[in-house]
Amino acid sequence: MSILxxxxxxxxxxxxxxxxxxxxxxxRRDELLPLWVGExxxxxxxxxxxxxxxxxxxxxxxxxxxxxxxxxxxxxxxxYARHFAVSLTPEHFxxxxxxxxxxxxAVQAITSPGxxxxxxxxxxxxxxxxxxxxxxRSVGVPLSFEGGRWILDMDRLKSAITAKxxxxxxxxxxxxxxxxxxxxxxxxxxALARKHDLWIMADEIYALYYYPGGRAxxxxxxxxxxxxVIFVNSFSKNWSMTGxxxxxxxxxxETGQVLENLIQYATSGVAQFMQKGAVAALDEGDxxxxxxxxxxxxxxxxxxxxxxxxxxxxxxxPDGALYAFLKIDGTTDSRKAAMEIVDxxxxxxxxxxxxxxxxxxxxxxxxxxxxxxxxxxAERLCDYILSR
Numbered sequence: 001m002s003i004l005x006x007x008x009x010x011x012x013x014x015x016x017x018x019x020x021x022x023x024x025x026x027x028r029r030d031e032l033l034p035l036w037v038g039e040x041x042x043x044x045x046x047x048x049x050x051x052x053x054x055x056x057x058x059x060x061x062x063x064x065x066x067x068x069x070x071x072x073x074x075x076x077x078x079x080y081a082r083h084f085a086v087s088l089t090p091e092h093f094x095x096x097x098x099x100x101x102x103x104x105x106a107v108q109a110i111t112s113p114g115x116x117x118x119x120x121x122x123x124x125x126x127x128x129x130x131x132x133x134x135x136x137r138s139v140g141v142p143l144s145f146e147g148g149r150w151i152l153d154m155d156r157l158k159s160a161i162t163a164k165x166x167x168x169x170x171x172x173x174x175x176x177x178x179x180x181x182x183x184x185x186x187x188x189x190x191a192l193a194r195k196h197d198l199w200i201m202a203d204e205i206y207a208l209y210y211y212p213g214g215r216a217x218x219x220x221x222x223x224x225x226x227x228x229v230i231f232v233n234s235f236s237k238n239w240s241m242t243g244x245x246x247x248x249x250x251x252x253x254e255t256g257q258v259l260e261n262l263i264q265y266a267t268s269g270v271a272q273f274m275q276k277g278a279v280a281a282l283d284e285g286d287x288x289x290x291x292x293x294x295x296x297x298x299x300x301x302x303x304x305x306x307x308x309x310x311x312x313x314x315x316x317x318p319d320g321a322l323y324a325f326l327k328i329d330g331t332t333d334s335r336k337a338a339m340e341i342v343d344x345x346x347x348x349x350x351x352x353x354x355x356x357x358x359x360x361x362x363x364x365x366x367x368x369x370x371x372x373x374x375x376x377x378a379e380r381l382c383d384y385i386l387s388r
Contacts, residue, residue: 010133017125018335018354026342033369033377036338036348038124038175038322039242040292040368044277047284048239052277064272066263067256068095068248072275075282076248082286083208084220091253094260095275097267099205099234099247104130105262106230106249110167110199111136117201118160119169120152122177122325122352122359127169127203137164142358143179148316150179150325154188161192167199168192173206173216176325176355176364178318180210183217190222190229200229205237206321208289211297216320230255237322237368238289239281246270246278292368296322299367299374306378310385322368325352327361328385334363345380 004012023036067073073090080088096102103126111117113135119127121140128138141160143150157168170189172181181189193200202219210216219229231250236242251259263269300317303324307313315326331337338351341363352362367374 010135014133015125015129019125019350022335022338022342022348022351025339026348029342029346031346032342032348033346033373033380034348035365035367035369035377036350038237038366038368040240040295040322040366041370041373042240042292044240044244045285045288048241048277048280051280052273055273055276060272060276062272064269064275066260066269068093068270069272069275069279071279072282075279076250079282080220080250083215084218086220088250089253091256092250094249094251094256094263095270095278096247096249096263097270098245099203099232099236100126100130101245101266102232102234102247102249103127103201103203104134105259105266106201106232106251107131107134107136108262109255109258110201110230112166114164115166116162116164117167117169118157118165120157120171120174120179121357122355122362123169123171124175125354125356127171128356136166139165140357143174143177145358148314150174150177152179152181152185154192157189158192161196161198165196165198167201169201169203170219171203171205173209173318173320175206175321176323176350176352176359176362178321178323178325180216180318180320183221186217186219186222190219190227193228198228200227202229202231203233204231205233208238209293209296209322210320211300211317212319228252235278235281238292239285240288240292241278241281244274244277246274295371296368298371299369300324302371302374303365303367303378306382307385310382312385312388322366324365324367325359325362326365327352328363328388330388331361331363334359334361338363341381341384345384347377347380 073093131138234247312329334352350364352359
């Protein structure tokens with residue numbers, strides 16, 4: 001028996017990321033403009049680094065609270081009071097080693113092998129992979145693409161529910177499409193979950209990146225006590241902390257010991273000095289978040305206006321999140337096209353094949369970057385598109 005064949009079937013079935021494949025193909029190019037991953041070009045701000053460094057240098061390097069240090073859970077409570085106008089006690093919050101780990105822990109808490117969880121596609125691929133690796137079945141329900149916009153078909157969502165369905169994964173604003181649920185969408189999804197006794201796993205990481213103004217509608221606006229909703233989130237996008245790998249879960253306090261146990265047997269908690277940096281992000285970082293959002297809005301306009309003006313790209317400015325999800329006329333293989341684009345222009349786009357059903361002909365560009373860089377990227381892309 002070979003070494004590979006002796007590994008578990010689940011591990012062997014874990015898919016290679018279509019995004020990482022392209023990054024590895026072109027990572028070290030000169031004059032590269034990398035719009036392929038969901039992060040900006042700003043390093044973590046100094047006030048966050050300073051707090052983490054001070055904690056590290058003062059010896060905060062021991063095992064700590066597995067649910068998260070009390071200061072961070074209190075800071076999360078205050079953050080939700082400011083931005084979501086809800087009163088959640090620290091007992092609702094659980095600190096995780098990234099938003100990705102928050103998703104994995106929520107999957108473990110909600111599903112068993114053989115269960116099903118529905119998610120909306122095109123979608124960030126990690127949710128489907130997390131479900132499949134855990135032995136559950138990911139069931140994609142495509143959004144409709146009409147007039148350049150993505151639309152939720154509630155009848156299609158209803159028809160996907162079976163006796164094996166345990167939950168609905170809802171990412172709004174969406175990666176990669178920018179689809180943003182309306183308040184009525186959330187009411188309808190919640191009613192469906194109540195009717196079938198399903199969990200909702202709500203990924204609202206981009207809630208503050210909402211370009212009509214304010215923040216995006218949230219399940220927190222429409223849910224009631226007793227509703228089975230678990231939120232997964234991360235410090236990555238708001239505070240330019242992608243490399244820190246710190247996230248959180250918001251869940252009913254009744255689940256506390258279960259989630260603590262799952263954290264214990266995964267990582268045994270997040271380093272305390274990193275959590276001190278996260279406290280600073282929440283307590284002192286609202287102005288930085290606002291500047292990041294303004295930067296994204298400006299770059300969104302630059303990129304989308306230029307692409308739309310070619311009359312050869314199907315897309316509209318997204319209401320939320322950080323991505324232009326674009327379809328170039330004549331593209332039949334987005335993976336091949338993404339490699340050709342990076343070869344010819346030096347602009348790295350994520351191929352739509354990485355995002356599941358409905359995304360195959362599209363490409364994703366992250367616009368959370370210096371508007372001057374986005375102008376260069378837009379010019380290169382438009383030259384490529386018009387020369388085809």
